[in-house]
Each structure stands twice: as structure tokens, then as C-alpha cells.
Amino acid sequence: MDLEEKFRELNRRREGAHMAHVYYGDPNEEFSIELIETLAKSGADIVEFGIPFSDPIADGITFQAACERALRGGVTPAKCIRGIEKLREDGLEAPIVVTTYFNIPYAIGFRRFLGEIKSAGAQGILIPDLPMEEAEPFLGAIREEGLHLIFQVAPTTHRERLERILAKASGFIYLIGLEGVTGSRLRGKEVIKPLGAVKRGAAIPVIVGFGISKREHAETIVSAGADGVAVGSAYARIYSEDLECPWRKLSEVARLASEIKKGCVEGYRGRDTLNNQGEEAPQAALQRLPVYQVRRNSILDGKAGGDEDRHLPIRSPPRL
């Protein structure tokens, strides 16, 4: 199923999308296949299929460990691509977005990589270290291959830059909900302002990711106008508690996945309630929620005040 079709279907059902991010091969391939199938059965609408990289600079500690374990276990990009084929053979219908750092497709050959993931059954590709400028030379090849390049935007993205990204984007926009790495702690509401800015300009759906681990996050974000949420580290945190036999954790993963999905559904329908009251959904949600102070440098006017402590660390006394 292609991404457009999936989003149309979800809109018909009045649901936000739940994209589940998994690093393939952590701790082994068999488990990853079962994990992805469990997630898809329990409420994941889109699979974000991570190909592990040795130096994942946009990932927090949970996904770094996942990459390390997967690579130690011997997973390779070729095995990952066979994993996608396997999922399709098993009957997985959800759209698959392949996420990997740029050096992986670069080393294999970008065009060859695109062809391989496409024929394995992927619909899109997301490269966290390939910003708009560097992606430019590859846009033609990606389009020719019939894949979507999923662009990320961040709370730090300048408005004029956002417009340029939106003009090139296809599939959906991935809004990074916070300044930091995957698996950071999100409160949920700080996303609302940047989300408003992206939604105003975007002709395609917007999925919010980074730091989402709870049903309430999903509900808040979807009710504020997001078309979906991405959850990843929260799942890896669950099964990595029992790496001897991660299968024992699958029911817990399934529970969280269905909770997140419930949040996506409730968020969407809460938005409908607001709409029935005759208001534009995102703006209405904005008015309902506290407005955070906007920093001087703020670009997407999206920075929540509460993160100040990250910027002004307390100087530690010298330890000798």
C-alpha cells in the first residue's frame, strides 16, 4: 500500500497515523520480523524500517545500543533488504519507510540502493543526515524509482527554509518534535507551535516524531492537527529489558502500540469535536493549550520555555 492511500484510508476512518520505528536485526533478524508484525497487528499503520549504522548521530542512547547490538549480531544492509522482502512475503501490507544514515546508501551506490529497497517492497526513504541541500542531487533518482523521500523539519528550521523543504517534500513531512535526539523526553505540548507552522504550509500529511512514548503524547499531538506520530525508542526500551528472550516482551510492546494507536484515534476525533464547534482544528487546539514564551532566536516560534535547563547547565565544581 502506498503512503497516500494509507493516509486517505486513515482519514476515512478518522484516525491519526501511527508509525513504528524499528532498527532491524536488534538483537537478531527473527525477532525483528516478529516485532514488526506484532506492531502492525497492534496498531502501527506505517513501518519505519531502520537499517543500523555504526555512528547514528541523530539517535539517543536506546537506538545507539540497538544499532550496536544489531551490527554485533552481523546484520548488513543486504540482510535488511531481505528482511523487507520477508515481511512482504508474510503478507505485511503497511507502507514501509526505510530509515538509514547517508553513508549506507552512499557506500552501496545510491541508485542501486533505491532500486533494491523499492523492489523489496518499500515506499519511502528517510535519511536523517541528508538535509535539503545535500538531497538535491538525488531527488530525480528517487522520483524515477517511485519512492518518497521523507524530509524532516525541526523546531529550529527557519520559516523561509521550511517553505523550500515543503516544496520538495513528498509522502509526508516528518516534524522532529523537540531539539535533541530520538528517545529524548517529550512533554507533548511543546510540539504544537512548530506543528501549526508546518501544517499551515504543508500540502501533505505531517507526522511528529522524537520522544513520543505515551498515549497522551499521541493524543495531544494528533488533536493539535498532526496526521500522525512516530514511536521508536519506546518500543526498543521495552524489549531491551529482556535481551535473552525479547519475545517475552512482545505482549508488552503490543500493549503500548495499541495505546499509542488509541491516542492517535482519540486525538483525531477530539479534533473533529472542535471542528464541529466551527473552528479550525490546529488553531483551536492552540488556543486550548498554554502558549509558551517565544525565544528571541526562535525561528519556527516553537521552543518551549521549559527546556531552558538544557541550555544553562550548572557549572560543576572541579573534581580532582
Added chain:
Amino acid sequence: MSKGRFGKYGGQYVNEILMHALIELEEAFEKIYPTPEFQREFMGLLRDYGGRPTPLYHAKNFSKLVGFKVYLKREDLLCGGSHKLNNALGQALLAKNMGKRRLITETAAGQHGLATAMAGNVCGLETEVFMGIKDLKRQAANVKKMRLLGAKVNPVRSGAGILKDAVSETLREWSACSRTTHYLVGSTVGPHPFPTIVATFQSVIGNEIKQQILEREGRYPDAIVACGSGGSNALGAFRPFLEDEGVRLYFVEGGGEGTGAEDSSMVFRYGSPGVLHGSLMLVMQDECGQIRASKTRAAGLNYPGRGPEISYLCEIGRVRPGYALDREVFEAVRTMCRAEGLIPALETAHAIAYVLNHREEFDPDDLVVINYSGRGDKDLEAILRYFYGS
């Protein structure tokens, strides 16, 4: 060549979160760096705080030993004990002018972390340093100094616990605080504009060599030899001579044990183009594009990538790559100790070892400058253990 590119190398391969910071930094550097106010303050600090110009020393005993005239560019005499302060002061001053309140950085040998802590204090900026746990142990003296200066030193446990992992961790930290914090990149690596900024601030080395050698010898050197991984001390020495084709430029990397790719940091032998830490450069990787950990006894050379500019200069043949093995490096330390009474850093000793072991590449009337990038106090324990056991 397009902006931020050296041939095909360079670029800005970072997450969108950081793009605003790179754009802001590039604009600030272009606007602030050329102003007379900045130049005055920067040059003043290099002189009065750093102790520049550093001397160009004619190492007569060493020259006699190798059979040609060797000068040492004494960056070990720069305050802090290595060339690192040139760049740290420049960037800290830039960060202050940009209104940043805090510096973060990574360090391996600890020299750059120390220089950043010094520059941070001079400019009134908080400093936080990320350091691989393996390096934290082997460079304990510099860790103590950084902490004494008030810098927070964060151990990095991910990966192999070395420089590559510390750089990744600092980039992650920067993603969370780039509005108020400057990442003071320590070498000519990373996304544009860092390689250019660092090389520009380090070029003071080569500019001084040019002037000093003209005063002493009335001509340019025939060769300049420098050690490196990212390439900051080498590019600092080389850059002002790039147009002078008569000056041979030697870049010496860490050969490690020299038994193969697994045991070395020989990127020019075992590397290939790849993207690491925001930039396309020569990097050691497996056939799938996974980055390999490098290995050498010199923590400061233990990086699996070569910065984009040095990658390019070697590709076009302007710079000649070479290497020195760990055992040759320790022998070079001993030779320099006995010949000139100087204890070089293990990194610096790579350049010395190269000259000692490749005498055939130099003519008897050649003028050779070794960029003596740092002093060896930080390596004392490792050196003593090598020669006398524990």
C-alpha cells in the same frame, strides 16, 4: 569548487535540527572574522595569552643526525602545550560575538579539550567536554587540568569509547542546545563551515613559518612535515604554502601496529570516500559503509576519517600521505629527547619518526620544517611504560 566543498569532499550531512546553527555560524564567521575589531582581539590574545609567535627552532643535533637542515615549529610552546589553542581562542571569541553562552566540544588526547576550557574561561563561556572512556583513562593528566579549569568532562561510553564516539556524542548534545551553545570543533572535520573555520584559525602557524624561514634562510622550506588525522595542525602549517609548488608537504598518519586495517589509523591506505560526522571525506569503513574504529597509541590521531580538505589535497597529489608505526613513534620520542632535550607528544612524534625513517626522501641541502605540534607531558606515563615497563 562550491562553497564548503574541496573537490567532491566536504558538505553538510547533518540532521535538519542543526542546519540553522551551521547557517548562522557561516554568516557570523564571514561577517565577524574579517573585522579589524575581531582581528585585533584575536591577534592580541594569541600574542599575550597564547605566547605567539612561537619560535622556529633550528634543531642542529637532530639535523646532524638525519643529514639535512631541520627546523621545528614550536607549537609545543603555545600556552596549553599544543597548537590547539589557536583554533579554540578563535572560535570561542567568535561564539562570544555570536551571543552564545556555552561551549561544547570533544577531545581525544585532551589537548583540544584543555584549549577549549582555557579559551572558554578567557571569553567567559561555560565549557563542557566529551571524551571517550578509553581516552579518559590514558590522558588522565589533561582531564585533571580541564576539571581544574572548571570544565565539565563527560565520559562517552558508546562505541569503542574513542574520539569518533566522542564526536558523535557532542553532535547529539548540540542538537539539543544549538541556540545557545557553540560546538567548538577541534579539527578540520565536520560539516561546513567547520573545516574552513578551523583551517583559517590554524593558518597562523604557516604564516609564521613563512615569515620566520624567510628571515633565517632567505627562502621557503623544501618540505614541511606534519602529523594528523582530521588535519588541523597540518593544514595550519600547509595552507599558506599550497600555491608554492616547490614546497613538499608531508602528512603523517598513525600507522598503529601496522599489521593491517584493524590495527591502524592509516586512512590514506585503507580508507575510501564516505560520510561521517557531517562531511564526505576519506574514512575507514567496511564494504557496507559501517565506520571502522581506528587504532593507534596516539589518542589524538585515533580518528577513522581525514578532513575534507586534507582528503582532497592528497587526492590531487599536493600533499603526500605517509605513516609512522607505534614502535617507530616511541623510538622517535627517544631520539628527540636525546638529540634536543625535548619530549614530543606521541602525535608529534609521528612527524619526527617519518623524517627519521625516510631520510632518502630529502636531499642534504634540503630545508625541512617539522610542525612540532605539541609537548609530551601528557604521554609521559605511556612513554615510560613503553621503555621501562610498568
